[in-house]
Amino acid sequence: MQKLCRSNGGTSCLYHSCYTMTKGPFEVRIRAQVKYHKMVFHKRLHLKTYLAILVMVVAGPLGNLMLGKGMKNIGRITTRISSPGTLGHVFAKILGSGTIWLGIAALLTFFVAYMLVLSWADYSYVQPASSMAYPVVALLATLLLGEVVSPVRWVGIAVICLGVLVVGHTNPRTTENP
Numbered sequence: 793m794q795k796l797c798r799s800n801g802g803t804s805c806l807y808h809s810c811y812t813m814t815k816g817p818f819e820v821r822i823r824a825q826v827k828y829h830k831m832v833f834h835k836r837l838h839l840k841t842y843l844a845i846l847v848m849v850v851a852g853p854l855g856n857l858m859l860g861k862g863m864k865n866i867g868r869i870t871t872r873i874s875s876p877g878t879l880g881h882v883f884a885k886i887l888g889s890g891t892i893w894l895g896i897a898a899l900l901t902f903f904v905a906y907m908l909v910l911s912w913a914d915y916s917y918v919q920p921a922s923s924m925a926y927p928v929v930a931l932l933a934t935l936l937l938g939e940v941v942s943p944v945r946w947v948g949i950a951v952i953c954l955g956v957l958v959v960g961h962t963n964p965r966t967t968e969n970p
Contacts, residue, residue, distance in 0.1 A: 858895030
């Protein structure tokens with residue numbers, strides 16, 4: 793006989809049970825409860841993963857858009873950077889822009905969300921899911937930059953999003969934590 797106690801301090805485990813294991817039907821019962829525990833864990837994993845991916849999908853394109861808009865506002869950097877003083881002047885001009893700083897903040901938010909999602913889910917799940925940013929990029933470019941997105945591009949974006957939906961119906965984590 794072997795005694796097995798499963799508890800996770802009440803954090804992600806919905807039960808705290810002690811069972812006496814024998815070589816019989818009790819093993820099946822214990823495995824069924826562990827499987828239930830994993831299903832509940834995956835539902836929580838899905839929710840926080842989806843929320844963090846949503847942050848990635850919005851913050852990444854927004855940050856890139858702000859950087860692009862900030863650099864366009866600064867203008868073309870045509871100065872030949874031949875001395876440290878000239879380089880310092882260019883950096884001061886870039887870092888003096890509030891739009892650039894908003895872009896940096898949005899990209900840092902994206903980066904933190906990206907690292908969190910990679911700690912929760914497989915890379916092969918996260919990277920395709922982050923492709924949902926493509927429609928956000930096209931929408932922001934149309935609304936904020938006045939760019940014209942052709943119908944062919946919209947169709948291409950729709951095809952990418954359909955592929956992401958297929959990937960989204962798979963389990964986000966296929967490996968165990970090390």
